[in-house]
Amino acid sequence: MEGLFFNVNSGYLEGIVRGYRNSLLTGQNYSNLTQCETIDDVKLQLGPAYGDFLASLPPNPSTSSLAGKMTDKLVSEFRYLVAQATGSTAQFLKYLTYGYMIDNIALLITGTLHERDTRELLERCHPLGWFETLPVLCVATNIEELYNSVLIETPLAPYFKGSLNHQDLDELNIEIVRNTLYKNYLEDFFNFVNTHPDFAGPTQEVMTEILQFEADRRSINITLNSFGTELSKQERRKLYPEFGKLYPEGSLMLSRAEDIEGVALAVSAIADYKTFFDAVGLNQGGGLGGMGGSDGKSLEDLFYQKEMDMSKLVFTRQFTPAVVYGWMKLKEQEIRNVTWISECIAQNQKERIGNFISVF
Amino acid sequence: MSGAVGREPVFPTRQSLGLMKSKLKGAEIGHSLLKRKSEALTKRFREITRRIDEAKQKMGRVMQIAAFSLAEVSYAVGGDIGYQVQESAKQARFRVRAKHENISGVLLPQFESYTKEGINDFALTGLGKGGQQIQRCRETYARAVETLVELASLQTAFLILDEVIKVVNRRVNAIEHVIIPRTENTIKYINSELDELDREEFYRLKKVSNKKQRDVAAADAEILAARQKEAERLAQNGTPAQEAKKAEEPEVTDVLGEQEDTDVIF
Amino acid sequence: MAASAASYKDRQLLAVIGDEDSVTGLLLAGIGHVTDPPEAQRNFLVVDSKTENTEIERAFVNFTQERKDIAVVLINQHVAERIRHSVDTFADPFPAVLEIPSKDHPYDPEKDSVLKRVRRLFGE
Numbered sequence: 001m002e003g004l005f006f007n008v009n010s011g012y013l014e015g016i017v018r019g020y021r022n023s024l025l026t027g028q029n030y031s032n033l034t035q036c037e038t039i040d041d042v043k044l045q046l047g048p049a050y051g052d053f054l055a056s057l058p059p060n061p062s063t064s065s066l067a068g069k070m071t072d073k074l075v076s077e078f079r080y081l082v083a084q085a086t087g088s089t090a091q092f093l094k095y096l097t098y099g100y101m102i103d104n105i106a107l108l109i110t111g112t113l114h115e116r117d118t119r120e121l122l123e124r125c126h127p128l129g130w131f132e133t134l135p136v137l138c139v140a141t142n143i144e145e146l147y148n149s150v151l152i153e154t155p156l157a158p159y160f161k162g163s164l165n166h167q168d169l170d171e172l173n174i175e176i177v178r179n180t181l182y183k184n185y186l187e188d189f190f191n192f193v194n195t196h197p198d199f200a201g202p203t204q205e206v207m208t209e210i211l212q213f214e215a216d217r218r219s220i221n222i223t224l225n226s227f228g229t230e231l232s233k234q235e236r237r238k239l240y241p242e243f244g245k246l247y248p249e250g251s252l253m254l255s256r257a258e259d260i261e262g263v264a265l266a267v268s269a270i271a272d273y274k275t276f277f278d279a280v281g282l283n284q285g286g287g288l289g290g291m292g293g294s295d296g297k298s299l300e301d302l303f304y305q306k307e308m309d310m311s312k313l314v315f316t317r318q319f320t321p322a323v324v325y326g327w328m329k330l331k332e333q334e335i336r337n338v339t340w341i342s343e344c345i346a347q348n349q350k351e352r353i354g355n356f357i358s359v360f
Numbered sequence: 361m362s363g364a365v366g367r368e369p370v371f372p373t374r375q376s377l378g379l380m381k382s383k384l385k386g387a388e389i390g391h392s393l394l395k396r397k398s399e400a401l402t403k404r405f406r407e408i409t410r411r412i413d414e415a416k417q418k419m420g421r422v423m424q425i426a427a428f429s430l431a432e433v434s435y436a437v438g439g440d441i442g443y444q445v446q447e448s449a450k451q452a453r454f455r456v457r458a459k460h461e462n463i464s465g466v467l468l469p470q471f472e473s474y475t476k477e478g479i480n481d482f483a484l485t486g487l488g489k490g491g492q493q494i495q496r497c498r499e500t501y502a503r504a505v506e507t508l509v510e511l512a513s514l515q516t517a518f519l520i521l522d523e524v525i526k527v528v529n530r531r532v533n534a535i536e537h538v539i540i541p542r543t544e545n546t547i548k549y550i551n552s553e554l555d556e557l558d559r560e561e562f563y564r565l566k567k568v569s570n571k572k573q574r575d576v577a578a579a580d581a582e583i584l585a586a587r588q589k590e591a592e593r594l595a596q597n598g599t600p601a602q603e604a605k606k607a608e609e610p611e612v613t614d615v616l617g618e619q620e621d622t623d624v625i626f
Numbered sequence: 627m628a629a630s631a632a633s634y635k636d637r638q639l640l641a642v643i644g645d646e647d648s649v650t651g652l653l654l655a656g657i658g659h660v661t662d663p664p665e666a667q668r669n670f671l672v673v674d675s676k677t678e679n680t681e682i683e684r685a686f687v688n689f690t691q692e693r694k695d696i697a698v699v700l701i702n703q704h705v706a707e708r709i710r711h712s713v714d715t716f717a718d719p720f721p722a723v724l725e726i727p728s729k730d731h732p733y734d735p736e737k738d739s740v741l742k743r744v745r746r747l748f749g750e
Contacts, residue, residue, distance in 0.1 A: 226484075
């Protein structure tokens with residue numbers, strides 16, 4: 001029943017996304033890419049999938065400009081989707097961009113704090129996190145003004161309100177600000193897909209799983225990365241999203257963890273994460289530095305792998321805008337893969353070229 | 361005088377001859393010492409040059425590995441951390457201090473890297489994701505910078521040694537080709553002048569002695585004439601005692617006078 | 627020698643002029659230093675295609691001659707190429723100027739001002 005009216009408004013959009021999905025690079029493409037000798041070869045191999053977007057690149061472009069052009073394609077496709085979306089789907093797509101907005105805002109906050117010309121920063125902002133009022137934020141000359149304009153002008157206001165005030169922006173490390181915002185964003189997104197009547201059914205099921213995973217991944221990463229820094233356990237705990245498979249017991253244990261064994265213990269209740277940790281963590285001496293040595297995959301890699309698997313599974317569902325989410329994640333991974341491969345080629349480090357995640 | 365280098369403007373005296381001789385000796389010692397110093401420095405210099413060449417090649421490799429670890433970071437973070445890193449830099453954690461090494465009296469600075477504890481501007485970078493890669497990248501880069509610092513000390517040593525060797529060689533050459541020949545010339549000049557003076561003096565003294573002999577002969581003749589006169593007078597009217605007394609006295613003075621004269625002459 | 631003890635006792639910092647990736651990496655290693663306000667000075671300069679040569683030159687002069695706390699100046703070789711004249715004419719032992727490779731520009735020993743001198747001395 002839930003799919004009965006979906007196609008009225010969003011059928012076209014879903015079709016388009018499924019089309020986009022088919023243009024993603026396959027294992028065959030990747031193995032061709034890894035055989036390339038120069039960036040030009042890579043460009044040539046990418047020709048069918050990326051077409052005109054790579055045409056304007058100079059011969060032997062830098063890897064970053066290559067990645068930039070690929071992102072441009074993602075952005076233009078996403079914008080097309082946004083233009084086609086209505087109603088709750090449009091709302092859903094907006095939520096997807098909030099994550100990038102957080103990064104952009106964090107960038108502007110950093111710039112304002114150091115009294116740089118924030119207008120120059122606009123170029124560095126992620127285009128997906130762009131919104132019309134973003135340039136307005138550049139007018140702010142001090143952090144208080146910026147805070148006020150963020151509240152007024154941006155869709156992120158709810159994430160600031162209640163958990164951060166303008167003094168916090170000044171005093172807290174920008175990473176803490178960013179992660180607080182991200183936590184609020186994830187919780188809000190989770191709440192949105194779970195409460196909106198249009199999303200009951202497949203969207204809710206799929207997105208719940210994905211967002212839970214995202215939340216857990218963040219909690220685990222934050223915990224691991226905070227070892228040996230001045231971030232206290234209380235502060236750390238505030239950054240954990242308050243949902244996910246680990247919440248609440250696992251989160252509590254995470255917040256008390258003092259080393260990687262503690263983290264492994266905290267996540268051992270969830271089978272997936274336990275396998276990850278068994279695969280990488282403890283058998284390598286348990287130190288942070290030992291994580292993800294050159295031979296095996298790092299925890300980070302395994303998380304990405306898992307994320308990709310989930311995104312791929314999204315396409316087995318129908319009548320849901322969650323496919324857009326899945327497509328976006330897959331596309332981002334693809335850009336990362338290609339960047340990695342071309343980086344390996346450019347720097348003659350062929351032995352590790354296979355270290356990417358091929359999905360299809 | 362002879363030679364293109366000329367000589368020192370000194371009076372040709374025995375004193376300055378002594379001075380010049382000690383100066384020559386000093387110059388010769390200095391020359392051999394400086395020559396040895398220059399050789400020691402050059403040896404060191406060649407070694408450093410070779411090491412610079414090696415270190416530069418090594419740097420190429422190290423920096424490539426480091427750049428690659430940065431690529432890993434951007435893969436893991438999935439974005440650009442450059443700006444954030446630039447803005448969060450506050451205090452240098454990685455610093456150098458200079459030590460010296462003494463090579464034949466030349467102080468060569470040696471940079472030594474050390475990390476200042478307790479400064480960590482990027483502890484929270486990549487908190488959400490990629491933190492481990494960033495951590496590893498930092499370590500890789502820190503190692504790369506150590507190589508760079510090592511190379512920097514070599515390079516500084518190279519520049520300083522280059523300069524010092526030039527100066528030392530200039531001094532060696534100056535002593536060898538200017539100071540020593542000139543001093544030798546001066547000594548030669550003084551010697552010849554002194555010889556000349558000696559000859560003149562000898563001639564002069566000879567003249568003087570000739571004249572003295574002539575004077576003495578004249579005086580003798582006079583005395584003889586006076587005595588004969590006296591003897592003639594005594595023979596006419598004096599006593600023998602008076603005659604003996606008078607004859608004795610002038611003879612004594614005469615003998616003394618003659619002895620004194622010869623002493624003066626030679 | 628000209629290098630009296632005082633001239634390098636206070637030199638503790640490294641400075642860098644380079645492209646974004648090189649600067650980011652070196653800053654991650656912890657060489658970044660910003661002096662106290664009011665005259666906050668950074669010891670690094672990010673050069674991209676839009677950066678003017680005069681700006682690079684100014685930073686180079688600032689790091690090499692004006693600031694007395696810098697022991698080593700690291701400069702990307704392709705950036706050094708743009709202000710080759712200044713780099714070549716700078717011959718003081720302090721601070722040491724070191725040309726480093728960047729990600730996109732592998733190291734070319736032929737262009738290095740110091741290596742050029744090395745080669746010349748050996749008559750190669």
